[in-house]
Amino acid sequence: MLIDYHAKCIFNFKYQSGNITLNLPTLSDIQQAESRIREAVHRTPVLRSRQVDERTGCRVYFKCENFQRVGAFKFRGASNAVFSLSEEDSKNGVATHSSGNHAQAIALAAKMKNIPAYIVMPENSPEVKKRAVAGYGAEITFCEPTQQAREETLEKVVENTGSTFIHPYNDPRIIAGQGTSALELLQDYPDTEIILAPVGGGGLASGTAIAACGMKPEVKVIGCEPEIADDAYLSFKTGELQPSKNTQTVADGLRTGLGELTFACLQKHLHSIVTVSEEEIVSAMRYIWERMNIIIEASCAVPVAALFNDKIEDVKGKNVAIIITGGNVDLDHLPWE
Amino acid sequence: MLIDYHAKCIFNFKYQSGNITLNLPTLSDIQQAESRIREAVHRTPVLRSRQVDERTGCRVYFKCENFQRVGAFKFRGASNAVFSLSEEDSKNGVATHSSGNHAQAIALAAKMKNIPAYIVMPENSPEVKKRAVAGYGAEITFCEPTQQAREETLEKVVENTGSTFIHPYNDPRIIAGQGTSALELLQDYPDTEIILAPVGGGGLASGTAIAACGMKPEVKVIGCEPEIADDAYLSFKTGELQPSKNTQTVADGLRTGLGELTFACLQKHLHSIVTVSEEEIVSAMRYIWERMNIIIEASCAVPVAALFNDKIEDVKGKNVAIIITGGNVDLDHLPWE
Numbered sequence: 001m002l003i004d005y006h007a008k009c010i011f012n013f014k015y016q017s018g019n020i021t022l023n024l025p026t027l028s029d030i031q032q033a034e035s036r037i038r039e040a041v042h043r044t045p046v047l048r049s050r051q052v053d054e055r056t057g058c059r060v061y062f063k064c065e066n067f068q069r070v071g072a073f074k075f076r077g078a079s080n081a082v083f084s085l086s087e088e089d090s091k092n093g094v095a096t097h098s099s100g101n102h103a104q105a106i107a108l109a110a111k112m113k114n115i116p117a118y119i120v121m122p123e124n125s126p127e128v129k130k131r132a133v134a135g136y137g138a139e140i141t142f143c144e145p146t147q148q149a150r151e152e153t154l155e156k157v158v159e160n161t162g163s164t165f166i167h168p169y170n171d172p173r174i175i176a177g178q179g180t181s182a183l184e185l186l187q188d189y190p191d192t193e194i195i196l197a198p199v200g201g202g203g204l205a206s207g208t209a210i211a212a213c214g215m216k217p218e219v220k221v222i223g224c225e226p227e228i229a230d231d232a233y234l235s236f237k238t239g240e241l242q243p244s245k246n247t248q249t250v251a252d253g254l255r256t257g258l259g260e261l262t263f264a265c266l267q268k269h270l271h272s273i274v275t276v277s278e279e280e281i282v283s284a285m286r287y288i289w290e291r292m293n294i295i296i297e298a299s300c301a302v303p304v305a306a307l308f309n310d311k312i313e314d315v316k317g318k319n320v321a322i323i324i325t326g327g328n329v330d331l332d333h334l335p336w337e
Numbered sequence: 338m339l340i341d342y343h344a345k346c347i348f349n350f351k352y353q354s355g356n357i358t359l360n361l362p363t364l365s366d367i368q369q370a371e372s373r374i375r376e377a378v379h380r381t382p383v384l385r386s387r388q389v390d391e392r393t394g395c396r397v398y399f400k401c402e403n404f405q406r407v408g409a410f411k412f413r414g415a416s417n418a419v420f421s422l423s424e425e426d427s428k429n430g431v432a433t434h435s436s437g438n439h440a441q442a443i444a445l446a447a448k449m450k451n452i453p454a455y456i457v458m459p460e461n462s463p464e465v466k467k468r469a470v471a472g473y474g475a476e477i478t479f480c481e482p483t484q485q486a487r488e489e490t491l492e493k494v495v496e497n498t499g500s501t502f503i504h505p506y507n508d509p510r511i512i513a514g515q516g517t518s519a520l521e522l523l524q525d526y527p528d529t530e531i532i533l534a535p536v537g538g539g540g541l542a543s544g545t546a547i548a549a550c551g552m553k554p555e556v557k558v559i560g561c562e563p564e565i566a567d568d569a570y571l572s573f574k575t576g577e578l579q580p581s582k583n584t585q586t587v588a589d590g591l592r593t594g595l596g597e598l599t600f601a602c603l604q605k606h607l608h609s610i611v612t613v614s615e616e617e618i619v620s621a622m623r624y625i626w627e628r629m630n631i632i633i634e635a636s637c638a639v640p641v642a643a644l645f646n647d648k649i650e651d652v653k654g655k656n657v658a659i660i661i662t663g664g665n666v667d668l669d670h671l672p673w674e
Contacts, residue, residue, distance in 0.1 A: 067630060071630055290465060291408075292404075293403040293631060293665075295626060296630075331623060331673065332673075336669075
């Protein structure tokens with residue numbers, strides 16, 4: 001099932017300037033990302049909960065990217081990608097399509113570099129995210145809420161502005177940036193034995209798995225996915241990249257499918273992928289809100305649900321870290337209402 | 338307006354064993370409380386938010402008692418009171434009436450001391466609080482949701498069990514315990530210039546003001562209250578203890594009135610009291626949820642609202658701490674719905 005990634009994983013990125021060919025990111029890329037973005041990102045805290053430890057029989061480390069800038073880990077990858085651009089590539093700005101956290105992250109990173117950001121957002125994006133993106137000074141172009149409309153609109157924006165497209169996950173600079181969260185975690189909590197991360201596009205899971213394999217090969221990184229959006233699970237199982245399922249899982253950050261690059265990273269470095277039901281996700285999310293008094297988005301309730309519902313093998317007594325991806329939730333539409 | 342508290346503030350506490358007479362608590366009481374409860378409580382973190390600093394023109398330190406055990410500062414006072422009891426007084430357990438955080442706090446402190454806890458709760462208390470109190474092994478007696486029913490029911494419980502009543506705020510051990518939050522804050526952030534705390538029964542505000550006056554007399558401690566529950570404001574202004582207003586402010590922890598002891602503490606040590614509207618409270622609460630991704634209860638959105646709406650004089654450029662009292666919120670009934 002594992003592929004020879006050095007041979008296979010050479011990609012042309014349609015929207016990047018020139019035809020850059022890329023290998024899978026490595027721990028060294030993550031370390032470089034860490035020093036590149038260190039001044040811009042928050043070194044996020046790790047929280048623990050006595051009640052969670054009692055419930056699970058583990059020591060659980062919550063690496064809280066909901067306290068990251070823009071409220072999500074996405075700022076790590078976005079700032080690494082934007083700060084990596086050459087002066088030449090920077091001058092026409094950056095562009096992306098995103099319904100949420102990646103949009104805000106690119107907008108803020110561009111603002112910090114003082115370059116334009118062009119964001120294509122589905123018109124049904126949560127109000128709070130539209131306001132935040134606009135608040136960072138980005139130019140928003142709204143589109144129909146379909147993948148096709150997003151891509152076509154983006155293509156036009158890039159054509160008109162000469163800006164550089166930054167893909168939300170299928171980009172080695174993004175993956176390396178996302179991996180800095182696990183790098184911090186393993187520096188601060190070197191006794192971590194298992195890391196759980198949700199899998200959507202796979203940027204975070206890839207970066208996390210690369211960081212862990214590089215720093216502590218004995219650490220198992222396990223991806224967690226909604227049952228009704230289990231394309232990564234199926235891809236991992238069959239060894240063939242499966243399309244996303246276009247489902248309406250409550251974990252809205254995980255509706256997207258893997259990219260070729262993230263799939264290759266996961267095949268190389270991930271231990272396994274487990275899935276959970278929608279009910280398990282909502283229940284875990286609410287539990288964390290009520291017991292820990294932190295706001296976490298449904299996407300990162302997925303690994304919590306996996307731990308709560310005995311989906312992780314051989315976990316009792318272990319030190320288990322969960323990457324809490326973010327806390328950007330539309331407070332007018334909570335999933336338990 | 339200031340009273341000679343040493344002369345005036347000698348109280349008999351109806352439910353305490355014997356007729357104990359008490360002076361106002363001092364910094365030394367708070368320091369003793371701190372060492373008594375240190376192993377039991379969390380030393381809560383201070384969070385900051387770039388967006389809040391930008392909005393207010395201050396450096397704002399959020400002292401996060403929502404990350405305290407039982408999700409609120411109340412555990413500080415409750416554990417200090419319970420751990421202060423003599424072995425003789427402990428053996429029949431402790432009792433209180435409370436619709437929420439104090440109930441949980443007493444229940445947990447009693448559990449840690451391995452003594453019984455008898456809690457009188459209004460039958461309309463939030464489900465999450467009923468479950469939590471029961472979860473700590475306390476015996477709950479439900480009553481009608483009136484002050485009279487609470488007191489009468491409690492009296493019966495105390496009579497039947499021989500337990501010791503621990504008042505939620507009008508008790509020097511409670512006040513000293515609540516003051517340990519400000520003590521930690523001023524140890525960790527000695528450049529604090531102003532501290533904002535909500536005023537309900539006045540236990541937290543009293544402890545905070547005593548700690549600050551003792552440790553750093555130049556620090557102003559300002560109480561914050563809902564406009565529609567401004568009995569402490571009026572008491573402070575008139576120099577006469579005013580009854581609570583029986584209003585339904587969204588800041589449900591602040592519906593209660595001051596006690597004689599807390600009123601005396603506030604008269605002696607508090608700088609001033611300011612008030613905010615219900616809309617200002619809800620808006621500030623939602624802002625903190627959205628921008629900081631922490632769950633705070635409406636009561637501690639009151640000082641946030643005071644800062645956001647220019648109720649605090651001479652505040653620009655200052656280092657302002659806010660005691661975030663807790664995060665126990667009924668997620669089925671959010672105030673912006």
